Amino acid sequence: MKLLFFQILLFMSIELNQKNYKVIVGYKAIELRDENSTAFIEIIEFNKCQVYKLKDSSYLVMPVNPFYNSIIIYKKSTLEKFVKNETFPIESELSSFYYKNKQKIDKFIDAKESLKIRLTEYINQKGVSTQKETNFNEIDRIFSFLKKNKKLTTYRLEFIAYLGDFIIQNSISLSFEWALLKDKQMLNPNVSIILFNKTKDRYFNLEEAIFGKYGYLGSENIAKNASIHLIKENPIQQVLLFGK
Amino acid sequence: MSVFKGTDTFKGTDTQQHKAKPHICASGVMRAEYNSWHDAKYGSNLFDRDWDLGYDEIGSAGGGDNDISDLSTYSGLKRRLNNFKNKSDTYDQYGNFGSWSYEWVNGYDATGTLMGEVKSKGTFTPTFVGDWQDLDKKTLLGIVERLYPGRSSGKLQNLAGSFFELLFDNYLSNSIKGGFMVVKNPYKVPSEIGNSIPDYFGMYIGSGAIIPNKAGISSFYELETFYELKATKNNIGLSSFDKQLQKQIMGAKLLKVQEIIMITTSDVRLSQPLRSFAGENGVRLTHQVAQYRISNGDFEINYRRVTY
Numbered sequence: 001m002k003l004l005f006f007q008i009l010l011f012m013s014i015e016l017n018q019k020n021y022k023v024i025v026g027y028k029a030i031e032l033r034d035e036n037s038t039a040f041i042e043i044i045e046f047n048k049c050q051v052y053k054l055k056d057s058s059y060l061v062m063p064v065n066p067f068y069n070s071i072i073i074y075k076k077s078t079l080e081k082f083v084k085n086e087t088f089p090i091e092s093e094l095s096s097f098y099y100k101n102k103q104k105i106d107k108f109i110d111a112k113e114s115l116k117i118r119l120t121e122y123i124n125q126k127g128v129s130t131q132k133e134t135n136f137n138e139i140d141r142i143f144s145f146l147k148k149n150k151k152l153t154t155y156r157l158e159f160i161a162y163l164g165d166f167i168i169q170n171s172i173s174l175s176f177e178w179a180l181l182k183d184k185q186m187l188n189p190n191v192s193i194i195l196f197n198k199t200k201d202r203y204f205n206l207e208e209a210i211f212g213k214y215g216y217l218g219s220e221n222i223a224k225n226a227s228i229h230l231i232k233e234n235p236i237q238q239v240l241l242f243g244k
Numbered sequence: 245m246s247v248f249k250g251t252d253t254f255k256g257t258d259t260q261q262h263k264a265k266p267h268i269c270a271s272g273v274m275r276a277e278y279n280s281w282h283d284a285k286y287g288s289n290l291f292d293r294d295w296d297l298g299y300d301e302i303g304s305a306g307g308g309d310n311d312i313s314d315l316s317t318y319s320g321l322k323r324r325l326n327n328f329k330n331k332s333d334t335y336d337q338y339g340n341f342g343s344w345s346y347e348w349v350n351g352y353d354a355t356g357t358l359m360g361e362v363k364s365k366g367t368f369t370p371t372f373v374g375d376w377q378d379l380d381k382k383t384l385l386g387i388v389e390r391l392y393p394g395r396s397s398g399k400l401q402n403l404a405g406s407f408f409e410l411l412f413d414n415y416l417s418n419s420i421k422g423g424f425m426v427v428k429n430p431y432k433v434p435s436e437i438g439n440s441i442p443d444y445f446g447m448y449i450g451s452g453a454i455i456p457n458k459a460g461i462s463s464f465y466e467l468e469t470f471y472e473l474k475a476t477k478n479n480i481g482l483s484s485f486d487k488q489l490q491k492q493i494m495g496a497k498l499l500k501v502q503e504i505i506m507i508t509t510s511d512v513r514l515s516q517p518l519r520s521f522a523g524e525n526g527v528r529l530t531h532q533v534a535q536y537r538i539s540n541g542d543f544e545i546n547y548r549r550v551t552y
Contacts, residue, residue, distance in 0.1 A: 027434060027498050033461065034500075040462040050464050065445070066467050066499060067431040094430055185427065202417065213430075214406040221392050221403060228391075229410040232417035234425050235449060 020078040021071050023090055029062050029070035046086045048184040048236050051079070061088070064236050065185035068092065088187040095190035097156070104157055108193055109178050109242035112161040119158035122151075134166050139219040147216075156211065160193050164206050167195065167223045174227055175199055180240040181233070195226055196239055202230035203239055376546055378510030379534040381477035384408060387536075387543075408475035409443065411534070411545045412507060425449055426471065433470075435494035442492055442504075444471035470496055470504045474512065481515035489518055496527045503528040507547060510534060519552065 024032070037052040037060060044051060044061070052060040059073045069090050073079045082088050091099075104111050119142070128145045139162065146152045146159065168176045179196035181203060182189050192207040204226040210216055217225075233239050377383075381404070388404045389395070395403060416426050426446045432439040446469035470492055474480065482490050489504075496504055504522065506514060510533040522529035531550040536543060 025434070030467075030499060033463075037461050040464070043464050052461070064447075064465055065427065065429065065431055067429065067433050067445075185429075185431075214402055214409075217403055217406060218395075218399070221395075224392060225406075225410060229414055230417075231413050234416075234427060236425070236427065 020075055021073045021089065023069050023071050025069055026065075026067045029060060030066060032060055032072075033062065044083055046083070046184075047088075047187055047189050049187055061187065063185060063187050068186045071187060090187050092186055092188065092190075095186060095188055097153075098191045099188065101157060102191075105180065105191060105193065108157070108161075108180065111157070112165065112178070115158040115161040116165065119155055119162050122155065122158075134162075136218070136220040136223070139163055139166060143210075143216055143219070152211075157193075160207055160210060163210065163219055163222065164193070164195060166219070167206075167226055170223065171227060176204075176226070178242060179203065180242075181205060182238040182240055184236040184238070191240075194239070196241065197230055200230055202232050204230055376535040376537050376548075379536045379545075380511040381475060381509045382511075383536075384475055384509055384534075404475050408509070408534070409473055412444075412471075412473055415545050415547075423448065424468075426469075433492065433495035433499065435491045435498060437487065437494060438491050440488050440491035440495055442470035442495075443473045445469065445501075446471065446505075467499065467501055468503065470501055472504065472506050474506065474508045476509060477511050479513045479515060480506070480508070480518065482518050482521055484518075490521065493522050493525050493527050493529070497525045501527065503530060505530045505532060507532050507534065513550075514552070 032054065033052050036054045036056075038055055039053045041051040041053055041059070043049070048064050050062045050064075052062070054060055054072070059076070059079050060070060061073060061079070062070045069092075071088055071090060073082070098105055104115075123142055123145065126145065126149075128142060142162070143152075143159065146155050152159070164178065168178075174197055176195040176197055179194050181192045181194045183192065192205055194203040194205050194207070196203045205212075206222070206226070209222045209225060384404050384407070385400055388400055388407050391407075392400070392403055413428070424446060426444050429442050429445050432441055445467060448466040448468055450464045472489065472492060474485075478484070480489060489506075492504055495501075504527055506529065508531070512531075512533065514529065514531050519529055531552070532547040533550055535546040535548055537546070538544070
């Protein structure tokens with residue numbers, strides 16, 4: 001009986017939320033803005049989204065990247081609540097890994113040693129590791145093993161920690177440090193793990209280099225790219241240094 | 245043993261000014277710097293040079309004869325160096341204008357006091373600035389092969405694609421100024437014939453002041469451009485890459501994007517039907533090809549507009 005009561009409450013809550021906002025696709029939002037908006041209200045600081053007021057007094061919140069979904073919010077208080085919590089009720093495949101692992105990624109610098117141990121234990125247990133010292137071949141062998149056994153998502157953070165620390169230790173002249181990159185293209189910003197060069201004030205997106213669209217190019221190539229392809233953050237990106 | 249270092253540099257005037265203006269912003273200069281470029285040893289004329297070779301050249305430049313006995317004294321060395329520096333043709337034998345840095349052990353101090361023999365080696369750092377050269381697919385693969393030796397041809401193709409994109413990222417980091425930004429895009433753009441994912445999009449951003457958008461309503465960002473990068477040796481038409489460009493043109497029309505900029509290696513042409521299709525849909529299709537040059541030992545990237 002109690003369960004039924006809570007289910008009804010949950011249903012009512014969802015219904016209520018559905019009345020409070022509506023998610024729309026990017027190009028529809030552009031049409032709506034161009035045809036039905038009356039004023040540009042503000043830029044939301046945490047995600048750089050634009051807020052427009054529509055003719056029916058609702059609010060249209062559009063992300064920087066116009067291809068992502070936008071949201072129409074019918075009450076100002078609801079909009080304020082989302083902004084205060086720094087979360088909009090929209091899920092994206094692109095940022096789902098971050099939000100599922102937010103706690104670990106936000107404290108990556110504290111978690112990385114235990115992540116590396118976890119990976120080492122796993123590969124030792126599986127008999128993958130044959131060498132005492134880490135090297136590029138060894139790292140590539142670990143990656144291939146994880147891929148073959150469909151464990152790349154399970155050990156994604158572990159592998160980033162493992163490879164990243166190896167690059168940091170072997171690129172002393174580049175003075176890399178661990179950092180996060182907040183990309184504010186979407187309503188809920190995505191966060192990637194990067195290597196940051198403070199002297200040059202530029203970063204290398206390690207997570208993208210490993211899991212990005214070109215696939216894994218090999219640890220040695222990634223390390224090489226880290227030394228020559230340093231990127232400056234753009235106006236909708238924010239480098240987050242640990243402990244700052 | 246006392247060890248001290250001496251340096252002397254010869255700097256030339258860079259007469260090769262950046263002439264190409266990137267289309268993506270009015271004031272940017274495209275430049276990708278490669279800190280480890282010397283390690284990559286690109287090109288036959290950019291190898292590190294050793295002191296012995298420079299020593300001979302300095303001797304030759306300074307005296308014009310085979311008597312190099314004065315090089316064993318500090319003043320003689322300085323005289324030769326100055327003569328070398330003042331000559332208008334102070335290039336190395338490969339035509340590179342550059343600077344020598346050298347050190348010596350137990351040599352001469354700054355006052356000319358004899359401290360011992362000049363023994364150590366120096367290196368030549370070129371300050372040569374080459375002409376822009378078109379970057380075609382074969383050259384790109386050659387560069388990638390030098391940077392990442394020993395890779396299979398399949399891997400090299402992937403690396404070339406990735407490298408071409410990273411070059412553009414570097415370029416953006418060095419050239420984009422306030423008022424316009426180019427953002428890497430990971431998201432699908434819809435169209436009537438399917439989705440496509442433009443590599444980047446460009447938008448105007450308000451810097452304090454709010455800019456009016458196309459509908460006349462104030463806005464902070466205004467989407468302007470799609471960018472699509474292709475490192476290929478093939479021409480691009482309507483059906484290339486699973487109709488990717490066709491989809492992007494239709495997506496641009498849907499999203500009211502005015503322009504698509506194709507950035508390719510230099511051996512690519514865009515077909516007439518593709519360009520016509522863009523025009524029919526009210527989308528400007530611009531083609532830029534990559535160029536490169538070696539400057540001060542660094543690899544620089546540039547893009548020039550192709551006219552049809």
